[in-house]
Amino acid sequence: MYDNLLYQNASSLLRDDILQDRLPGSILFSGPDATGKLTSALETARILSCKGNVKGKWTCTCSSCLQHKALINSNTVLLGPRDCSLEISACKKTFLNSAINHSHEEASRYLFVRSVRKLTMRFNPVLWQDSDKLSKISKYISVIDELLEQIDPPRELPDFDELSSVCDKLEKEALALEEDLMYNSISIAQIRNVSSWAHISLAEGKKVVIIEKAERMLEGVRNALLKILEEPPENTVFILTTSKRSSVMPTILSRVRTYNFISRTETQSHDIIDRIYHENFTGTIEQYLQNFLPVTPKDICNTADKFYGQVISGTIPDLNEIIKNCNKFDPRLLFRLFLESIYSFQKTALQSASGVKASSLCTTALRNTWNNVTIYNQSILAALENLTKEIALINKTNDNALREAYGKL
Ligand SMILES: [Zn+2]
Numbered sequence: 001m002y003d004n005l006l007y008q009n010a011s012s013l014l015r016d017d018i019l020q021d022r023l024p025g026s027i028l029f030s031g032p033d034a035t036g037k038l039t040s041a042l043e044t045a046r047i048l049s050c051k052g053n054v055k056g057k058w059t060c061t062c063s064s065c066l067q068h069k070a071l072i073n074s075n076t077v078l079l080g081p082r083d084c085s086l087e088i089s090a091c092k093k094t095f096l097n098s099a100i101n102h103s104h105e106e107a108s109r110y111l112f113v114r115s116v117r118k119l120t121m122r123f124n125p126v127l128w129q130d131s132d133k134l135s136k137i138s139k140y141i142s143v144i145d146e147l148l149e150q151i152d153p154p155r156e157l158p159d160f161d162e163l164s165s166v167c168d169k170l171e172k173e174a175l176a177l178e179e180d181l182m183y184n185s186i187s188i189a190q191i192r193n194v195s196s197w198a199h200i201s202l203a204e205g206k207k208v209v210i211i212e213k214a215e216r217m218l219e220g221v222r223n224a225l226l227k228i229l230e231e232p233p234e235n236t237v238f239i240l241t242t243s244k245r246s247s248v249m250p251t252i253l254s255r256v257r258t259y260n261f262i263s264r265t266e267t268q269s270h271d272i273i274d275r276i277y278h279e280n281f282t283g284t285i286e287q288y289l290q291n292f293l294p295v296t297p298k299d300i301c302n303t304a305d306k307f308y309g310q311v312i313s314g315t316i317p318d319l320n321e322i323i324k325n326c327n328k329f330d331p332r333l334l335f336r337l338f339l340e341s342i343y344s345f346q347k348t349a350l351q352s353a354s355g356v357k358a359s360s361l362c363t364t365a366l367r368n369t370w371n372n373v374t375i376y377n378q379s380i381l382a383a384l385e386n387l388t389k390e391i392a393l394i395n396k397t398n399d400n401a402l403r404e405a406y407g408k409l
Pocket of ligand 1: 049050051052056057060061062063064065
């Protein structure tokens, strides 16, 4: 069990709880990004429905495990926002390399197919019934499903040129789906739909509802979820994941058992990247995936540097130009990197008393900017306009502390 979850104590805790039949109906996986929370959630779903003699064995070939490994089982639903595109691009590269080198072919095929389905699972009609987006979603999903059919295990793969073309098309469609329809936070309709679905009884196995980014929910949505967790449907396990446990509502926290995930060391990350992607890369998994961004982190940092410099010296930056140069901040990770750069620049002000105050205000402004975009659906342009005004005002009302400090660099 949990053979694919490396260097996390949570795996042995989960294994013990499942084997001793004491896994609660609602659990929370808490820890930084890229620490294996989603992998573990999907693996938990597989193990709970396994029909094999040795429950949950990684190599089990029972019908349920085979469906779970390809992420096509109907008793798991996955919801919550996520930037899937980088992982899809990274897995595509690994898969095509494995086809050229004739090594790790089967594992790499699952890797790529799963990376695409980690995106499409979020558009399960169960979650979107009665939504006006359903017909748009269906169009994307039917194109993606047709392409996936050509490479789904155990089907024989086409020759390399054909395979490469299918993978390119899949990557393009997945990107378009993500850009067009990925939501910033879970809607109340999705929670209600999940609730109805969870209450339909199941012939065999266990239903699993995975909710990613549990901290990114508006109050009404959180309350709707809380209602379900208070009276959980039979035979259903809810797995919430978060990288910000402190932002999850306390009433929800009191209903779940938390399993903690921790950042891996550089050596551990190196090993994981080698095992999954078969690449020799020094750095974190997140840094490895950032190689597949449409704009490099360095370019984002340079753009943020120019933006910050202009704002604190009283010049109005050309926001439309910034947004264009940063690929419209798509995927959203680009916007996070942009804000993180500004966060590191403004910390230079911490040397003076007025700077400490300015920095604290700046930090709050940056956090609000991120929340306004990711939770409250504010446009990036409007968010940057606000941020420009706020940082300029913070600088002005604190003796130009931000400019003084940054200028000294
Ligand atoms: Zn099985």
